[in-house]
Amino acid sequence: MKKIAMIALAAAATVASTSVMAADLGGNCCADLEERIAELEATAARKGNRKVKLTVSGWVNESVLFWDDGVESNAYQVTNLVAQTRFRFVGDAKINDRWSAGYLMEIGVFGANSSNVDANADDSGSGLNVRHSAWWLSNKDLGKFWVGQTSSATDAITEINLANTAHFATQNASAHSGAFQVRTAAGALSGIQLRQFMGGNNNAAGGNTSGQIGEGERFNVVKFESIALQGFTFSAAFGEDDIWDLALRYAGEFNGIKVAFGIGYLQYTDNAAGDLNCVNLDAANNNPAIQNHDCSQFGASGAIMHVPTGLYVHAAYGHRQDDNAPAGADDTSTQLYLQAGIERKWLPLGKTTLFGEYQRWDVGSTVNAAGAITVNSREMTMWGLGLNQNIEAAAMDLYVRYNNFEAEQTVGAVTTDFQDFSTVMAGGKINF
Secondary structure: OHHHHHHHHHHHHHHHHHHHHHHOOOOOHHHHHHHHHHHHHHHOOOOOOOOOEEEEEEEEEEEEEEEEOOOOEEEEEEEOHHHOOEEEEEEEEEOOOOEEEEEEEEEEEEOOEOOOOOOOOOOOOOEEEEEEEEEEEEEOOOEEEEEEEEEOOOOOOOOOOOOOOOOOOOOOOHHHHOOOEEEOOOOOEEEEEHHHHOOOOOOOEOOOOOOOOOOOOEEEEEEEEEOOEOOEEEEEEEEOOOEEEEEEEEEEEEOOEEEEEEEEEEEEEEOOOOOEOOOEEOOOOOOOOOOOEEEEEEEEEEEEEEOOOOEEEEEEEEEEEEOOOOOOOOOEEEEEEEEEEEEEEEEOOEEEEEEEEEEEEEEOOEEOOOOOEEEOEEEEEEEEEEEEEEEHHHOEEEEEEEEEEEEEEEEOOEEEEOOOEEEEEEEEEEEO
16 A cells, blocks of 8 residues: 555656646746736737726628619618628726716728619628727716717717617618619619719718718817706817817607707818818819818707607708809708607517608709809609617617609709619618
8 A cells, every 4th residue: 555655646746746847937937927917918908907998899780782773673782881880999997086088999890881882883892991089088067078080069960869770760861872873764874873962972972971961970079078967968079170060969758758859050161172062063073162161061850759659750950051152053952851650569579660751852053163053953852661670689680671762953944853763771780
């Protein structure tokens, strides 16, 4: 027995010695372990640091777009730019009982960009775009101060809705089909994109980069957002030397009725081509005199929902004007959007939303590089139906939406009607 015990002790000593030698790469095992941990901390993504808490979130929003321009029809897989696939990093640090600081970095992702596809080709390219890159300081008694590329005060001012449809059904129709051309009565492609009937042109949008009149956007700004007072919040921003805007929002609930609304005003001046082409320029128009904008925009939207039944109504209005438009040109453009429906939990999966919608655009004159009027006005109406099914357990929404567009334009005394354009967008959005 003693011989067996001696053999066991010798074996244990050998294993222990081997383990120590393997771990002791720098002479001191504990010091080496701390050094390795420090290296990993310096190179690996972590949940913030000892000062700033980091939160990673976002969503994926992909869909199939079926379209019919009256002559040709097809289906593309697209990233739905109404609520673009994205990931964001939010930092938050407490300074004291009243003040805190943080940052927002948000990157947009698209495989096939739904706002770029047309009858000639789908958008098979992929890419990233910086949506937000800004830091903030917040005071519990005052509000939040922002510096960097982020939303202006009026961003999304025409998208205030109480129903769960903002990820696929808003006034931003240009985001999912704006690049398609309408066809003439004879069936030929006209060279005129849908977004030009929404207030934009071939290269940029009138009103914002998505062509929606009365909307705000994301710019390089300094912005202030107030704390909520009796349900009201106020925001103001300025930046890029030529942009400033103001907005007022409200949200509240009374006796089972939810109400939310907002109004905003934006002023934009610039002497070069940019996001806000208030005069509807012809494609490839690079005349600095025409691009010297003095653009003003007004936007408003709101919604009311009867919570017990889930019935709701949402409306949005936008108005844009450019005081530097050439003499004789119609310098105003407007849009009206209505959505009404019901949102209830009929299924254990989550709430179901059913709705109908209507939209009308009245777009002012289009001018060429010489300042001559080439199109007196453009008008378009849209009607649609939609369904959204929320899946609570997966933080997911599945949706389908049908839209029909009817467009016309007037040149001189001649009004031309184009063939109807229709789309079906079916897809899903999952949050993380």
